[in-house]
Amino acid sequence: MKTALYAGSFDPLTKGHLDIIMRGSNLFDKIIVGVAQNDQKSNFLPVKERISLIRECVCDLQNVEVCSYEGLTVNFAKEKNVSVLLRGLRNTTDFEYENQLAQNNALLAQDLETVFLLTKPEYACITSSGVKDILKNGGNITKFVPEPVQKYLSKFIS
Ligand code: ADP
Secondary structure: OOOEEEEOOOOOOOOHHHHHHHHHHOOEEEEEEEEOOOOOOOOOOOHHHHHHHHHHHHEEEEEEEEEEEEOOHHHHHOOOOEEEEEEEOOOOHHHHHHHHHHHHHHHHOOEEEEEEOOHHHHHOOOOHHHHHHHHHHHOOOOOOOOOOHHHHHHHHHO
């Protein structure tokens, strides 16, 4: 059974993230979405809320599990008995960062492979921070996030 770990902040989950989860769930027997709990980072949504929103968005996918983790992703992968890290790539800027991350993770855990899926062109410019900026300024985020996330975040629009 091949399980892949898709780790990130998902603060909030975007249509780009969801697309990677859906495509990953077709490629692997199981996907674990790991929501990184990083108290040093100033978060927008608490981890609990991020998790319940992701769960709502993936409720039709039987082979997707969502949970939080702290510390190194490689340690969480080991704890979950996972041998593949799934990542999304939007552009060359992502590539520079993701390449470094994957190489570091390979040095930390030799038996862990990182697999990349290219974003769909329509999601290539979508970022969680962009969504937060648009929201703060009263813009419409319908095209950027899945419906449950949009509904939840509408309470932040004054
Ligand atoms: P972080 O906050 O650690 O950058 P994110 O939660 O933003 O993590 O992203 C997790 C993963 O999802 C990363 O591999 C990132 O490149 C990918 N990703 C983010 N946005 C998109 C998108 N619009 N399309 C495809 N992949 C994406």
